[in-house]
Amino acid sequence: MANVESAKGVECYTVGILTVSDTSSKDSTKDLSGPSLKNILESKRVFSVLKTKIVPDEFDEIQETVKQWCDVEKLDLIVTTGGTGFGVRDITPEAIQPLLHKLCPGITQKMVSDSLQKTPFAALSRPISGIREKTIIMTVPGSLKGSKENAEAVIDILPHAIDLIRGGTGENVHSQLRDHQCAGDFHHKHDHAKNVSTRSFLSDPLSGPVTQRQRKSPYQMISVKDALSKITEHANTLPIITVPVNQNLIGAVLAENVIAKEPVPGYRASILDGYAVVANDGPGIYPVVGVSIASGSSESFDKELKPGQITRITTGGPVPPGATAVVMVEDTTLVRASADGFQEMEVQIHVQVRDNENIREVGSDLSVGTVVARKDELVTAVGGEIGVLASVGVKEVQVYKRPVLGILSTGNEVVDHNDLSELKYGAVRDSNRPALLAIAKATGFEAKDFGIVGDDPKEIERTLRSALSQVDVLVTTGGVSMGELDLLKPILEQSLGAIIHFGRVKMKPGKPTTFATIPGYSPDGQEKLIFGLPGNPVSAVVTFYLFVLPTLRKISGYENWTLPILQAELTNDIFLDPRPEYHRAIISYDREKGKLLASSTGHQISSRILSVRSCNSLLILPEKTDELTKLSKGTTVDAMLIGQLH
Structure with a gap:
């Protein structure tokens, strides 16, 4: 497998991460170090993790995977995690060493020495590093902390090492990192000034003047399909x-x-109101010797019924011992009552019943x-x-565990919808937060309301940190476009150490939608997932349904976590947009035609929240081409169902 090349022409090195663990091989949710290593490596932007796998502590399985990744896939780097300790089953170094053509003691020593500065227990790890053909292989501990420390100790020298074993001098790596970006690292030059600043993130510096902001988004435009794929990689099922x-x-x-x-039932029970009998007695007149009712306090159901006797019984009542069937009350006649008229003394049975008739047996x-x-x-x-x-x-x-969702609105212009004061010129009522909180409640997810925060970097950072400490998934609206006060991306990258996986999506509405993760933020090593949704109300709602809701369903353990896609016939013409569109519509079932019909909710501008009112679907429309500029009435289209059918 050839190395990956970024859009800027810079090589990204291919990586495989192999988790070696008996426990994690049975339950992948137990693997914390594998996903953590993936985040650490990809945060450097010069590594692309193409292969991940979990195997038990078995010699042959470890070797087979590593050989496949080296000899067939031809990855640049393989990192194993787990099996490097003193345990009886810890055999990873022994499995890896025979595969190596050269040892790399310097890499091993650097990993151990850095870890020893943090804990003396690092001396109990037995890592090994080396080269097989043109692949570097290194083993790190299985613990979240140990694997992180080992990887971070050598991550900056690995690109140079890979370049050397390819036959280079290493200068190629240095020059590329100086002059270009590789999926996120770039060298930004200002045309109006001769000064140069090198950054490891795409967003504008928080401290920079507005005159130095970028005029075009540095984030690659990706498709909805690719965006969902990136989210899926990080949407791991919760504990x-x-x-x-x-x-x-x-x-x-x-x-x-x-x-x-x-x-169920826990006792022999009558399935109707009538009389418990001995079936062989047949029709005739019999004395009523007791009553069995479904109350848990029957007077006589525990007494054995003898031939020639019957017991009155209600639906669900316990069948007394000795009874072999139940006769329904409609097939009987009262013959004699007690002197006070309150008790049945004799009843005539008119029908012949079979054994077990009208009885629910124990556990039936x-x-x-x-x-x-x-x-x-x-x-x-x-x-x-x-x-x-x-x-x-x-x-x-x-x-x-079901995820806790946090919802936060941003923007100086945003005012709480419950604010009683007169709306000032330039201000807008916050419709995003109430709408998204309502969707979360309707779809069964707990959501915390973090209110509104203005466009102040320190206040945004403080609010984000507070929110992230309380939730599994955080959704913000606003602050993700190209304005001078669109601060979410730089704060995530530069203040919180987040990895932005995408910052623009080819779709209408919702182009600036952003997805980021913060690795190792939780005590259990679980990533925090952050969705920066656009501030326009329609964009926020559409992207919530398209990206956030499926993510919540997936990490909750839903087997079918994507929203259902139906096919419906358009009731009106729809003109297409240069971007694929998620058009708000109302789907209803036409009984006469026997098909689903889709009616547009009207003007689809992203600020017009009325286009969402009463809609129960998003029509998935293709982008406009020279050959296809509109979809005519009667065309069948795919529609994502987001509400109940009308």
Whole structure:
């Protein structure tokens, strides 16, 4: 596999990350060091992680993967994590060493010495580094902290090393890093000044004057498909937790198969109102010797019924021992009552019943050990899952943790919609936050409201840090375009150390949509996901449905996490845009035609929130071409369903 080349013509070095762990090979969510290493390497922008894999601590599996990546894929760098300690199963160095053509003791020594400055326990790691053909291989510990320290110790010298084993002098690497960018590192020259500043980020410096801002976005325009692909790489399922079975379980995804602990029914039960009988007795007149009702306090259901006797019984009542069938009350006649008229003394049975007729046997609905709910199943409010779990005695279940979402509006001009003061000239009511909070609630996700923050770098940074400490996913609106007060991207990159994976998307509306991650921000090593949505109200809503909601569903454990796509027939002509468009529409089912019809909500400008009112779908329209400028009425198009069908 050839090295990757960025849009600016600079080589990016290809990397494979191999996690060696018995535990993680059974449950990939346990692998924290692999994703962390990926973020660390790609944050340098000269590395592109093309291969990731998890294998158990098995000699052959480790070697087979490394040989494939070296000899066939021809990666520039392979980093293994795990299996370098003193444990019985720690064999990674022993598996790697026979594959090496040259050893790199300097790289190994640098990793160990840097770690020893932080903890004496680094002496208990046994890393090894070397070269196979034109691939550098290095092993790092399996712990999140240890792997991070080892990788960061040598990451700056690795491009030079790779260039050398390719037969170069290393000067090529230095000159490229000086004069160009590689997926994010670039050398920015101001035409009006002769001074030069080198940065490791794309955004304008926070301290720079407006006269030095870039006139064109430095972020490559990518397709919606590519944007979703980048998000998917970082949208990892959240940890598994144990929760009680109650109404709060709605919207959770099961992380285990759930087994019935009790049979249903737990006793032989009548399926109707009537009389428990001995079937062989047949029709005739019989004394009523008791009553069995479905109350848990029956008077006589525990007494054995003898031939020639019957017991009055209600639906769901326990069938007394000795009874072999139940006769419905409609097939009987009262013969004699008690003197006070309150009790049945004798009843005539008119029909012959079979053994077990009208009786639900123990466990006939569900037997002990039956799988009543399956792993990755969504617990809904309408599917009866909670009722099933409760009926078989399940008190708690394991589910994937549901993400906490944070929503923040930015901009000096933005005013809370509840503000009672008269709206000043140039100010706008904040419709983004209320709309996105409503969508989150309607789709079953917990959302925290972080209010509005003005265009002040320090205040934005403080608010972002506070919000990120409380949520798994943070959504901001505004501040992501090219204005002098669009500060979100530079603050994310320069103040918070975030990695911006994309900053422009080829779509209408929502072109400035930004997606970033902050690796290792959480104590458990989980990445923080940040979506910077445009400030225009329609753009914010559309991009929330397109990017944020699927992400929330995916990290919650949804098996089908993308929103459903339907096909509908246009009821009016729609002119196309140079960018692929997500057109707001109302889909309804026409019973006469037997098809779905899509009606545009009208003028689609991104500031016109009315185009979202009542819409239940986003029509996925192609970009305009010379050959195709509009879609005519009657054309069938794909539509993403975001609400209920009309």
